[in-house]
Amino acid sequence: MRRLELEVPVIYFGFDDGNEFQAKNIVKETTGSTFDVYHKGEFRGTFIIPTYGDHNVLNALSVIALCDYEGIPTDDVAKELRTFEGVKRRFSITEKKDQVLVDDYAHHPSEIRATINAARQKYPNRQVVAVFQPHTFTRTQAFLQGFADSLNLADEVYLCDIFGSARENRGTLTIQDLAAKTKGQHVIQEQHTEALLDYKDAVILFMGAGDVQKFQAAYENILDMSVIEEKRAVN
Secondary structure, eight states: OTTSOOSSOOOOEESSTTOSEEEEEEEEETTEEEEEEEETTEEEEEEEESOOSHHHHHHHHHHHHHHHHTTOOHHHHHHHHTTOOOOTTSSEEEEETTEEEEEEOOOSHHHHHHHHHHHHHHOTTSOEEEEEEOBOHHHHHHTHHHHHHHHTTSSEEEEOOOBOBTTBOOOSOOHHHHHTTSGGGEEOBTTBOGGGGGSTTOEEEEEESSSTHHHHHHHHHHHHHHHHHHHHHHO
16 A cells, blocks of 8 residues: 555554554553554553454554544543443453353454454453354355364354355355364354353353344343253252
């Protein structure tokens, strides 16, 4: 992009030298991320965000760069970023029983990798279980190995059937093709998510751009029922 002759302002930002805005000295903690921002080599300030992963540092850095271009005071930007916890379906957390359930829109390899890394940062002492629903047959085919490599960064992997789209509701590929490349080769159905109960104190990541939320809802019902049954057993 740097080689293009554009008639609009272009601001480059990132972790590497050579960017107009650069994030350095990144500290990742269970409460979020802290980083210093430099503009053309000059220190601009330290920023704290209550979100996780390199991708969220870059998201925040892009906001900082844009706000600087618009003349918004750095202190005001830092204040607002401190309390911005993200958007719906991006690492949305629900805690039930002894597990943490995370809903995330991640639907290609790089997003899956970012979501798993974010879970590792926030919950370093918990097992991470990926539940993934591929979206469209052609995307699954094109990134088959990439999906497997990213998903296998989790401690365990469960797959849901491929979610088609209005333009493409069938294909020669099946979920078993991806399962063959992932840990455990697990495939679950919406009516049978009880296998996830085995992961005590774990973080369960429900990822996908289709209707993977149905799988999470079905599993939450199972968790609720298990709590009721345990109370009955005690009484």
